[in-house]
Amino acid sequence: MKRAVLIADKLHMKHPICLMAAVLLTGAAAAAAQTDMLTLQNEEEAAFFFTVVRRDGEQYQRMTESLAGVLEVLRDAVELEYMVPPRGVSPQRFSASDRYLVGVFVEPGSTAYPAAAVALPPGAGTVFISRDQIMTDAAGRELRVRPWSVSLGDEPVLLDNRYVDWEPILPLVRFARPLSQPRFVLEEGAGRQPAVLSRSQFWGRGGTELDTLKAIAGDRAVYLMASTHSRIAPGMSLFLFGYRNRDDRQALYTVEVPVGEPSGPVLLWVAGSDQPKVVGRYVSDAFMFEADLRYDLLPSALFDVPVNSAFVEVATGYSGAGRHEEFYHARIYLSSIEGI
Structure with missing residues (x-):
């Protein structure tokens, strides 16, 4: 001793x-x-x-x-x-x-x-x-x-809430003005169904209106950055519903970034499972957040998805007062993400 x-x-x-x-x-x-x-x-x-x-x-x-x-x-x-x-x-x-x-x-x-x-x-x-x-x-x-x-590596971005390294990366989508009529899905009680936007309690609040979405693939992860038209609040999530092609009737994988806190895990939901898997992390401030999806944490089956036909439906979601609302903004093909 x-x-x-x-x-x-x-x-x-x-x-x-x-x-x-x-x-x-x-x-x-x-x-x-x-x-x-x-x-x-x-x-x-x-x-x-x-x-x-x-x-x-x-x-x-x-x-x-x-x-x-x-x-x-x-x-x-x-x-x-x-x-x-x-x-x-x-x-x-x-x-x-x-x-x-x-x-x-x-x-x-x-x-x-x-x-x-x-x-x-x-x-x-x-x-x-x-x-x-x-x-x-x-x-x-x-x-x-x-x-x-020391060498800090050569990943294209750093999750540090400063966003300077995102400036040269072109947006996948940008909404200079909030969408006027996003596709709206309402879930309350045991039911989940499309609904008219006038039934929404949360649209336009808590970060539900996207401004910009960017993404880039590095050697270790795919990185995401999103900005919003309203201040992000607890209860808000970004969803990426993943499909192999247009023939898929439902999303096989769903990435959720629950950005109500300054930092936390990124979740992956797999069709048929009721428990998510942690596949990365995010950092967030008032109107922007960035996240990564790490290759070493993703299921191996995801790497067999056909890049040319696979796409994600981008939505924001908000949960509160016994209901969950989702607002669909855009469809993005994986082939449009730089580095993939």
Whole structure:
């Protein structure tokens, strides 16, 4: 145990994660528990980019021996391949819980990024990421790395609620003025049926009127951005009803982005199932939101959909007062999305 304390003292962490690491190195900890999914929650205003370090690997041993070892892990990483958005959440699939997240908080315009190491305790469902996990030297100074010493990858957009990277991407659809008569579906009680718009209680409220929808495919995900004519409110969702071709009588897959909160999961509903699957995350502000649909979380069957004939029906939805309303805006073919 003295060896564990000495290793932890070298790193001067604000949280005792190095003590935990050293204990594991001495064999005092139990075997790691298996888990399928963890939710990572970023408590800071800066995006957290990270790589995963196994506790039984060389990188782990290097980072527990000195601050220089942590810098080596960051600099040796070909890419910090994962990201949790500012004040956001990110579902991540792990084969075991005995891992570390080593990464940086990326503050736009900053000349150096704070470096942090985040422990993944066995059995944890949600792991919180904050400035408390930033590493410090013996004098209490934060460990920082220059932007050019780490690679953040080359995905086309970053989910950070800033939207600057969306500017060069052309809209799939744009409604300079709200639709006057969208197709309207009302669900209340046990019934769901088309209805006249005059029966709606929510049209024009809570973000139900779309302004712009953009999308682009990257190496790891398909990214979406939408803006609305009214302020987004709890109860609002964006729906993408997916069809293989015009012969399909009903949507086989439905993507739901329930944007009533500043951040949260993106859901996929599969026809015949009453439980959704988390396939990404979103970040939202008053009139805009962006989201991703991650390839590693999507069902494999989706990759067999014929791109040339497949399309989605784009709708907004709002739930409240014992009813659910949907407003259909446009049909978009997958082949029109850049990068697909």
